[in-house]
Amino acid sequence: MTATNAATMAAVLGMPDPVAYLDHAATTPLRPEARAAMLPWLGERFGNPSGAHGVARAARTAIDEARDVVAGALGCAPTEVVFTSGGTEADNLALQGVVAARPGPVVVTAVEHHAVMHPWEHVGGRTVPVDARGVVDIDALTAVLKELPDTTLVSVMAANNEVGVVQPLAEVTRVVRRIAPGAVIHTDAVQAAAWLDVADLAAGADLIAISGHKVGGPQGVGALVVRRGTPIRPSMLGGGQERELRSGTHNVAGIVGLAAALAAKADHREAEAKHVAALRDRLADGLLALIPDARETAVAAGQGARGRDHLLPGTLHLTIAGIESEALLFLLDEARVCASAASACASGAQEASHVLAAIGVPVTTTAGALRLSLGWTSTDGDVDRVLDVLPAAVARLRSAPSARTAP
Ligand code: PLP
Numbered sequence: 001m002t003a004t005n006a007a008t009m010a011a012v013l014g015m016p017d018p019v020a021y022l023d024h025a026a027t028t029p030l031r032p033e034a035r036a037a038m039l040p041w042l043g044e045r046f047g048n049p050s051g052a053h054g055v056a057r058a059a060r061t062a063i064d065e066a067r068d069v070v071a072g073a074l075g076c077a078p079t080e081v082v083f084t085s086g087g088t089e090a091d092n093l094a095l096q097g098v099v100a101a102r103p104g105p106v107v108v109t110a111v112e113h114h115a116v117m118h119p120w121e122h123v124g125g126r127t128v129p130v131d132a133r134g135v136v137d138i139d140a141l142t143a144v145l146k147e148l149p150d151t152t153l154v155s156v157m158a159a160n161n162e163v164g165v166v167q168p169l170a171e172v173t174r175v176v177r178r179i180a181p182g183a184v185i186h187t188d189a190v191q192a193a194a195w196l197d198v199a200d201l202a203a204g205a206d207l208i209a210i211s212g213h214k215v216g217g218p219q220g221v222g223a224l225v226v227r228r229g230t231p232i233r234p235s236m237l238g239g240g241q242e243r244e245l246r247s248g249t250h251n252v253a254g255i256v257g258l259a260a261a262l263a264a265k266a267d268h269r270e271a272e273a274k275h276v277a278a279l280r281d282r283l284a285d286g287l288l289a290l291i292p293d294a295r296e297t298a299v300a301a302g303q304g305a306r307g308r309d310h311l312l313p314g315t316l317h318l319t320i321a322g323i324e325s326e327a328l329l330f331l332l333d334e335a336r337v338c339a340s341a342a343s344a345c346a347s348g349a350q351e352a353s354h355v356l357a358a359i360g361v362p363v364t365t366t367a368g369a370l371r372l373s374l375g376w377t378s379t380d381g382d383v384d385r386v387l388d389v390l391p392a393a394v395a396r397l398r399s400a401p402s403a404r405t406a407p
Contacts, residue, residue: 021378023339024378025191030218030261038256066259067259069259081224085248086219087113090223101231106125106151108128108154135165145180153185164191164373193211194215194216194265216265221251268376277305281308290391295319315372331389
């Protein structure tokens with residue numbers, strides 16, 4: 001059924017319009033393959049994989065098989081996969097665990113996710129700037145590493161969650177290995193894993209963090225690849241279930257779902273990336289034409305789709321002058337369009353984005369930040385709906401007496 005047919009059918013049945021979901025970077029729907037793999041583990045199969053009897057052994061086998069799949073997808077040995085409760089725990093384990101094993105400064109880019117930024121603030125070190133396209137400044141990284149040759153860990157995300165910039169990890173790895181050969185390299189591949197071949201992209205990294213719910217798996221599960229020989233201590237103590245690096249009874253359904261999602265993702269990656277990039281480009285070009293004073297973040301003006309080569313296929317980030325994101329998101333939500341300003345704090349309120357500040361987006365326009373992120377379920381109908389609703393919502397806000405600044 002096409003999206004238009006779905007909408008018509010919904011109207012005939014007196015149901016509310018279907019939602020146009022453009023917040024896949026926040027979480028993407030569970031893939032049917034993941035759901036099917038998980039269901040038995042939410043029902044008749046329930047063993048604790050650490051036990052010794054048959055029911056437990058069956059759960060252990062499921063974890064072992066999932067581990068093989070995840071290792072294949074991430075390009076590591078099965079023994080190098082540490083299952084966690086998600087991307088946040090994987091990032092925390094990476095930064096805090098390495099510093100606990102080998103104290104020293106940690107170097108991160110200025111655009112890392114809070115799951116890296118906050119542990120980094122805790123352990124200390126330096127940040128490296130990015131350019132106007134959001135790409136890490138390799139000369140600045142070189143200079144920082146020369147200044148801090150005892151750097152213990154360098155963390156550069158594979159792709160950014162707010163604006164979608166993919167970082168040149170191979171180049172980063174070359175620089176780190178040359179200038180600070182003792183440093184451990186960590187990459188947060190939570191967003192990248194939804195679109196890119198992480199095994200290839202992060203081949204040079206010692207630590208790789210991923211999360212289930214960004215790749216079509218469930219929420220509350222993730223993994224950290226810890227390559228053999230990497231100095232690291234556990235951040236959570238207990239039964240030592242994951243190679244003594246992570247304790248806690250395994251989330252069997254979650255782990256099985258994560259593996260199934262990664263396998264499905266690998267099967268569909270290329271086709272989905274092409275399809276979604278075309279949708280994103282149509283959406284971007286349409287909105288830029290329809291909304292005066294809307295700017296695409298991290299993209300040089302006037303280059304069209306070519307200017308987006310360094311972005312994940314599903315991400316479109318805009319700043320829209322003369323409006324506030326919160327008010328816009330409210331109107332979009334009313335029109336059943338789900339989007340995000342990409343930098344909400346846990347309370348749901350918007351907070352200033354350190355990513356936009358690092359990219360040099362003028363503070364006068366960051367108030368009107370909007371992230372539209374597409375994913376594996378996105379359709380032409382979603383794009384049509386946003387093209388229909390968003391320019392009108394912006395015009396309405398701009399004409400409201402309370403509009404803060406003229407566009
Ligand atoms: N890192 C990045 C880049 C993310 O986008 C996210 C989630 O938004 C995380 C880490 C945290 O992952 P999780 O939600 O699984 O804790």
